[in-house]
Amino acid sequence: MRPVGRPQRPTQTSVTRGAPPDACAGVRVRPVEPGDLDRIIAIDAEVTGIEKVDYWYEMLHRYGSRGRQQRFFLVAEANRSLQGFIIGEVRDWEFGSAPSGWVFGINVRPEARLAGIGTRLLEAITECFRRAGVSSVRTLLARDNHLLMSFFRSHGMMAAPFIALEYDLE
Amino acid sequence: MKLQKSTRIALCSILEAATDPSRQVSAASIADKYGVSPHHLAKVLRQLGRAGLVESARGVGGGYRFSGNAKRLTLMDVIDIFEDIAATPAEGGDKEYATDVGPAISRVFAEIDETARATFRSITLATMLKLIAREQRTAQHSKATARNALPARVLG
Numbered sequence: 001m002r003p004v005g006r007p008q009r010p011t012q013t014s015v016t017r018g019a020p021p022d023a024c025a026g027v028r029v030r031p032v033e034p035g036d037l038d039r040i041i042a043i044d045a046e047v048t049g050i051e052k053v054d055y056w057y058e059m060l061h062r063y064g065s066r067g068r069q070q071r072f073f074l075v076a077e078a079n080r081s082l083q084g085f086i087i088g089e090v091r092d093w094e095f096g097s098a099p100s101g102w103v104f105g106i107n108v109r110p111e112a113r114l115a116g117i118g119t120r121l122l123e124a125i126t127e128c129f130r131r132a133g134v135s136s137v138r139t140l141l142a143r144d145n146h147l148l149m150s151f152f153r154s155h156g157m158m159a160a161p162f163i164a165l166e167y168d169l170e
Numbered sequence: 171m172k173l174q175k176s177t178r179i180a181l182c183s184i185l186e187a188a189t190d191p192s193r194q195v196s197a198a199s200i201a202d203k204y205g206v207s208p209h210h211l212a213k214v215l216r217q218l219g220r221a222g223l224v225e226s227a228r229g230v231g232g233g234y235r236f237s238g239n240a241k242r243l244t245l246m247d248v249i250d251i252f253e254d255i256a257a258t259p260a261e262g263g264d265k266e267y268a269t270d271v272g273p274a275i276s277r278v279f280a281e282i283d284e285t286a287r288a289t290f291r292s293i294t295l296a297t298m299l300k301l302i303a304r305e306q307r308t309a310q311h312s313k314a315t316a317r318n319a320l321p322a323r324v325l326g
Contacts, residue, residue, distance in 0.1 A: 143284060149292035150244070156300065161288070 027117055028126040032085065033065045033074040039082040040075070043109050057061045059105075063087055076108070084108035086121040090108045090132045095162070101137040102127030106148075119153055139162060179206050179214045184248055185302065187224055187236035187324065188295045214252075221251050243245035246290035255287060262299045263283040 032040070037060055045051040063073035070090040076083045087105035091097075103125060108117045127136055138160050141149050173181075182204050187195050190301045197215060202206045214233055218224045223238040249255060 029175045143288040146244075146288070150294060150297070151289065153292050154294065154297045154300070156304070 025076040027078045029076050032075050036075050055068050070123050072125050083112040086125050088125050099134050101134050174253050188240050191236040194235050196233040240295040243295050245293045
């Protein structure tokens, strides 16, 4: 579900292509560090086809500092290399909704997919949300992004009690 | 959007079979459980068999076994075998579409249908099986809670 009352950020996409079955072994999920940024920009550019350097510097600035209570930017590392990332935050009382965890970015290197890395990232951020005291997690997806929608649904997500609306500015 | 009866029978049947792919499920037990005609069910199962989603075994202990990939097969894949719910604006020969209100109504219906299709495409059988298990746990929990809430006298 698109966040309400905040500037819109693109939801990053994730999931399949293919990794060896044991690729998830030895995966470590940790908070992002400034040194991860080049790799994050590269993964994002590989998946979306657009290199957004300024955007990711801004995301690191806003979500990357350790010790934040409500904003989380995590990365998954395996074989000493960054394989994916997830970003989210707790949002309070948007459109009357009780505080909830929002995932608005998740991405896994195409070659590292189907190995449970996305699942590890989602579980990790869910734990962060739980510790922050919220009891629900939401996201917003393009309707035709079947892959990512399947991923979130496989983790038990169902339609939220909101409908995303938009109109074109003429 | 309302799915045809054959489609709904197919979804129930394939979920029954996919619950345990090593087990043969008898057509009679599916027909009995879902209250559908054995004749209608047989036709549906034949179609699922032709699509390679179930295998049938004859004789004593025979039945149907799921032969698809539950992690890849979506509800839409099953629906597609039985009916076409692809995007089709309500035009065709409909006279109402030729009126000034027709296109607007059609657009609203299309929006609803697009959401339904996206939902069907995003839910795999594996996800459905998890959902079924979750619903069962919730139902059991509610029953247990209700039982515990009853006065001891009622429980005898």
